[in-house]
Amino acid sequence: MKKxxxxxxxxxxxxxxxxxxxxxxxxxxxxxxxxxxxxxxxGTFWTGVEFPLQNKKSIYLAGIATYGSNFDSEKELIGYGAxxxxxxxxxxxxxxxxFPIYMAAQLMYRHIDxxxxxxxxxxxxxxxxxxxPVYTEGKDAFNVYYAGLLIGCQVFVNQIFTxxxxxxxxxxxxxxxxxxxxxxxKNISNLDYSGVVPRVGVVIGIIQH
Amino acid sequence: MNKLIFIxxxxxxxxxxxxxxxxxxxxxxxxxxxxxxxxxxSREQAxxxxxxxxxxxxxxxxxxxxxxxxxxxMQNFEYTExxxxxxxxxxxxxxxxxxxxxxxxxxxxxxxTVGSGFYLTPxxxxxxxxxxxxxxxxxxTINQIVNRNLKLGYLGYSIGYQKIYREMLSIDSYVGGGxxxxxxxxxxxxxxFRNVYQIDYTxxxxxxxxxxxxxx
Numbered sequence: 001m002k003k004x005x006x007x008x009x010x011x012x013x014x015x016x017x018x019x020x021x022x023x024x025x026x027x028x029x030x031x032x033x034x035x036x037x038x039x040x041x042x043g044t045f046w047t048g049v050e051f052p053l054q055n056k057k058s059i060y061l062a063g064i065a066t067y068g069s070n071f072d073s074e075k076e077l078i079g080y081g082a083x084x085x086x087x088x089x090x091x092x093x094x095x096x097x098x099f100p101i102y103m104a105a106q107l108m109y110r111h112i113d114x115x116x117x118x119x120x121x122x123x124x125x126x127x128x129x130x131x132x133p134v135y136t137e138g139k140d141a142f143n144v145y146y147a148g149l150l151i152g153c154q155v156f157v158n159q160i161f162t163x164x165x166x167x168x169x170x171x172x173x174x175x176x177x178x179x180x181x182x183x184x185x186k187n188i189s190n191l192d193y194s195g196v197v198p199r200v201g202v203v204i205g206i207i208q209h
Numbered sequence: 210m211n212k213l214i215f216i217x218x219x220x221x222x223x224x225x226x227x228x229x230x231x232x233x234x235x236x237x238x239x240x241x242x243x244x245x246x247x248x249x250x251s252r253e254q255a256x257x258x259x260x261x262x263x264x265x266x267x268x269x270x271x272x273x274x275x276x277x278x279x280x281x282x283m284q285n286f287e288y289t290e291x292x293x294x295x296x297x298x299x300x301x302x303x304x305x306x307x308x309x310x311x312x313x314x315x316x317x318x319x320x321x322t323v324g325s326g327f328y329l330t331p332x333x334x335x336x337x338x339x340x341x342x343x344x345x346x347x348x349x350t351i352n353q354i355v356n357r358n359l360k361l362g363y364l365g366y367s368i369g370y371q372k373i374y375r376e377m378l379s380i381d382s383y384v385g386g387g388x389x390x391x392x393x394x395x396x397x398x399x400x401x402f403r404n405v406y407q408i409d410y411t412x413x414x415x416x417x418x419x420x421x422x423x424x425x
Binding site: 044069 | 407413
């Protein structure tokens with residue numbers, strides 16, 4: 001907890017010294033198209049658009065598509081989802097900065113179909129005694145609901161693109177499609193975990209004037 | 210082989226394009242592909258002050274006994290032959306193939322210099338590979354050669370930065386992602402249950418690399 005406070009204080013102190021564009025100048029920005037690149041490692045294409053509003057507010061709408069494995073070749077994930085953020089950029093007056101800091105409320109929904117194959121037995125070659133696995137395949141599906149808060153910093157580079165770094169946390173509730181209750185006894189690293197989870201994001205955006 | 214000759218002719222034909230005074234042509238080599246036992250040579254040519262077109266040729270000649278040994282050893286070429294329901298594991302693999310890579314680059318900024326600076330591009334590539342390996346015939350101690358044909362496709366985007374040094378050399382680094390498709394000729398549908406770093410993966414995929422080029 002002390003670490004988080006230290007990071008926030010450090011970021012805020014840097015923003016105080018910054019000299020750059022006025023954030024109000026960003027009113028000339030029509031929108032910023034964004035992609036969360038690290039999500040590709042989890043077989044997910046997570047892309048969205050941030051629309052600036054007045055008074056240093058903005059909204060961010062993102063679509064989520066999943067197809068592939070999540071570092072586990074025995075599992076195949078296929079799914080879709082959406083994310084909404086309401087952002088409030090911090091600071092009083094028309095301060096100038098190239099890396100405005102924001103706080104955001106975040107809502108997210110995802111649906112995942114998970115295909116899993118398991119070795120059910122082995123065929124052993126009677127001559128060479130080489131064993132080959134016999135697989136059986138199963139499928140389950142679940143819905144994930146998430147609500148949380150984010151603190152982030154959006155770095156503007158040459159008025160061309162942005163690098164958006166954020167962290168935060170919230171409550172994730174996962175529900176199997178064939179169940180009425182939320183999941184229990186799942187590991188926090190699983191997509192179908194229910195509970196409070198942290199969140200860290202690195203998002204690249206292209207500015208459209 | 211015919212495919213390779215046809216693609217090569219298209220590449221060479223591009224050399225005769227009429228060039229405007231402010232146009233350029235870069236020839237680039239993708240360093241990341243080299244570690245995968247592949248050579249990718251790309252040719253980028255300006256279309257106007259903001260856009261350029263990049264056409265790349267990919268050639269693969271790799272084996273588990275060569276430069277690409279670490280990369281190929283990470284793969285899992287196990288497959289089930291339908292007729293006998295036998296699982297084969299291709300361990301000592303030789304991969305030969307080719308492909309093309311297309312990009313339409315948009316250089317970013319209010320007054321961009323085409324060919325230099327930040328750019329955004331859609332990217333498409335198609336590759337074909339022949340995988341050859343010796344495997345043990347079930348219930349015997351006899352080895353046989355197995356050949357599998359793999360088709361790979363990719364549709365995505367990249368954001369990158371290209372820097373030109375002394376009007377001679379270019380360094381082009383990029384990162385992006387998209388959808389990667391893999392299909393074996395002897396199997397229905399795209400591959401499944403593969404890890405993202407495997408050559409025959411199907412799914413969303415992170416794409417990044419560094420290209421070194423010369424300015425013509």
